Amino acid sequence: MSELMKISLPDGSVREVAPGTTPADIAAAIGPGLAKAALAARVDGELRDINRPIEKDAALALVTAKDEADALELARHDFAHILAEAVQALYPGTQITFGPSTDDGFYYDVMAPASRGPFTEDDLPAIEEKMREIIRADKPLVREAWSRADLIARWREQGEAFKAEWAAELPEGEELTVYWSGQPGSVGAWMDMCRGPHLASTGKLDPAAFKLMRVSGAYWRGDQKNAQLTRIYGTGWLNKKQLDAHLMRLEEAAKRDHRKLGQEMDLFHLQQEAHGSVFWHPHGFVIWRALEAYMRRAIDSAGYQEVKTPQVMDARQWEQSGHWGKYRENMFVIPDEVPNVDDEGPIVSDDAQWMALKPMNCPAHVLIFRQGIKSYRDLPLRLYENGCCHRNEPHGALHGLMRVRQFTQDDAHIFCREDQIVEEVQAFCRLADRIYKDFGFTYAIKLALRPEKRFGTEEMWDKAESELRDAVVRAGLATEAYGWEELPGEGAFYAPKLEWHLTDAIGRTWQVGTIQSDRVLPERLDASYVGEDGERHRPVMLHRAIFGSYERFIGILIEHFAGKLPVWLAPVQAVVATIVSEADGYAADVAAKLAAAGIRVETDLRNEKINYKVREHSLAKVPHLLVVGRREAEEGTVALRRLGSDEHQKVMTLDEAVAMLTAEATPPDLRA
Structure with missing residues (x-):
């Protein structure tokens, strides 16, 4: 036994x-x-x-199901397999590739049979119904181990060229597993190559808890030189209630889309001539300037010194920092000579030196630190820059303000001694907490630990991770209330980092602020200070940002507030609108008094009905509309309408209106 x-x-x-x-x-x-x-x-x-x-x-x-993260991962994985099975059942000759789960669902890349064109959204209802049929059949999901040779032969026999190619590249001797939908080899059974795990059967899924969302083009293995496939996206959940809540969030997110609101509010635009960069309109740049002024007050009060560094630096500097080897494909590179041009395009000589637009500010800040001799008494030295950076993001990854190629960071680097690290990180935690609360955000804080590919010794990483962890504990943030979590393998190649994940008004999270404890870059770029012992020592370099980038943070704010920005950030804080032309002079006086008080105000004297004006300025998300007519002109009053308020307009004296708007237009850090 x-x-x-x-x-x-x-x-x-x-x-x-x-x-x-x-x-x-x-x-x-x-x-x-x-x-x-x-x-x-x-x-x-x-x-x-x-x-x-x-x-x-x-x-x-x-x-x-109570273990929601694991349960959702399993369900979405199964939905992806059932999607592929349904497509092949409906459209014989379809080739399948891969279909992973995603943050809110799943997708599968397939190649339609040659007899028909690529799949479109018109095909989705039929595929959905077939998926439900498979789920209701409660087919067992059975794991089997196969030899590499048998699996390759099987895929080739079935005409699955993509699967055969992938299987042929898997290591010899490694156990390969497949999953059957249905008993292996039985009539109607379907098989896919997969490591698993899966649920016990298709019937463990709720047939009402998924929806196919859209299709797009995709290249085999992400390479545009390869065959083009159709990617079918779906969202999958544990039950219909979760699905309905998600679809409602998507509907609300569509209403809040910063690209749509940015156009309605005349804030910015994007166009092909500068793909990945933003054209800021006057109203949009008002928001930028308000944020910039707010951040400058914050960093001034926290002991930072603002600097400005070059946009273009020699490639040798990036080689020394390590970015050339780790980040070269994401950098915009230019020769330091004017190239000759012939019919085939520009020609650069073999001895040309290469330059690069900076993708980050940190190496330049080290060069400032290295100017002159630094003493231990000079530390901590906090250098801040609203630094414009360029990164060659893939075309398909660009997304409005959220992912761009040219962006400006609220970037700073703190050069400090070993004994100052925990205190400096604590101070940053307090600063970030105050700033995020000024904008009405709650957040979770996470510690991203050493990645597999990294610079520096294990001792360096041990110290850096321990210091960040200790600082958060001392700051009282390493708690469940702050969503404290450690993320193995997700640090930068040169340093672990603390991450701030903001939660917006509809429950989405956005990773924004970071602080990283770096011993690698000061070593590689030979930064040093003279210690109390008279010897040279390496400073530790804390990389930190709170907004992350102005572009993305503005996009997040627009979506968080659905365009109804706090009065202090609103591009136009008030509009004085007339009911009759006889009130035009009084409207101008009201606007002048508001402007003198520092309010960003415009007048609307058009010969239009007041309801039309109200509707138009509401769409533009103007926080306050001050309506004036004959009576208001005679009595020195205004009828104030507040954006989004269910209350009817409120009549008040002009002085009362000026006082109220002045208070609301004051940035939170300047309020008494």
């Missing part, structure tokens, strides 16, 4: 079972309720199928 295995459960109990027992068997032994609810299992921390046998002593945690 085989020796029994010991299975440790989360409650501390241990069960002795025979080798080959599955998590499903153990769930059934605990109780029928758990057996029904269990979707998968974590065996020694690894997420696995509920029916996959356990072969040795292990710690077991059963996964149910």
Whole structure:
């Protein structure tokens, strides 16, 4: 008789079972309720199928719908497979490639049969219905191990050129697994190559909890030189209630889209002639300037010194910093000579020196630090720059203000001694907290740890991670209330980092602020200071930003406030609109008094009905409309309408209106 295995459960109990027992068997032994609810299992921390046998002593945690992150990952993975199965069932000859889960759903890349064109959104209803049919059939999802040779032969036999190509590149000797939808080899069974895990059967999914959203083009393996495929996107959830809530969020997000509102409010535009860069209109640049002034007050009060550095630097500087090797493909590179031009285009000589538009500001700040001798008494030295940077982002990744090629960072670098790091990071945490609260954001804070490919010694990384963690603990932010989490492998190649993830008005999160503790760049660029002992020492360099970039932060603000920006940020804070032309003179006087008080005000003296004017300025998201007619002119009053308020207009004296608007237009950091 085989020796029994010991299975440790989360409650501390241990069960002795025979080798080959599955998590499903153990769930059934605990109780029928758990057996029904269990979707998968974590065996020694690894997420696995509920029916996959356990072969040795292990710690077991059963996964149910309450474990939402794991449950959603499984469900979306299954939806992706069922999508591919449905497409092949409806359109024989379709080739499949890959279909991962995403943050809110799944997709699958497929190639339509030659007899028809690429799939379109008109095909989605039929595919959805076929997917529901497969789910309702409650087909078992069965894992099998295959040899590499057998799997390649199978794919080639079925005409699956993409799958065969991929399987041929997998390492010899590695166990390859497939999953069947239906009993292996049975009529109607369908197979895909996958590491898993999966749910026990298609019926574990809710057929009302998914929706196919759209299609797009995609290249095999992301290379435009390869075959073009159709990518079918879907969103998938655990139940219909979650799906409905998500679709409602999408509808609300569409209303808040900063590109749409930016056009309606005449803030900015984008066009092909400067793809990935922003044309700021006067109203949009008012927002920029208000944010810039706010941030300057914040950094001035926190002891930073503002600097300005060159846009273009020699490639040798980027080689020394390490960015040339790690980041070259994302940099805009230019020769330091005027190229000759012939019929085939510009020709650069072999001995040309290369320059690059800066993708970040940090190496330039090190060069400022290195000017002159620095003493330990000079530290910490906090250098700040509204630094314009350029990154050659892929064309398909660009997205309004959220992902651009030219952007300006609220960037700063703190050069400090080892004994100053924790205190400086704590001070930054307090500064970031105040600023985010001024804008009405809540946030989570996370620690991104060392990536697999990195510069520096393990000792450097140990120290840097420990210091950031210690600072957050001392600041009282390493708690569940602040969403504290550690993210293995997600740090930069030169430093771990703390990340601030803002939550907006409709529950989306945006990673914005960061602080990184870097010992690598000062070493590579030979930054030093004279210590109390008279010897040279390396400073530690803290890279930090709060907005991240002005472009993206403005985009986030527009969507967070649905265009109804706080009065202090609004491009036009008030419009004085007339009911009759006889009030034009009084309207001009009202506007002049508001302008003298520092209010950004315009007048609307057009010969239009007041309801038309109200509607137009509401669409432009003007916070306050001051309506004046004969009576207001005679009495020295205004009828004030507040954007988004259910209240009717409120009549007040002009002085009262000026005082109220002045208070609301004052930036939060300047209020008493």
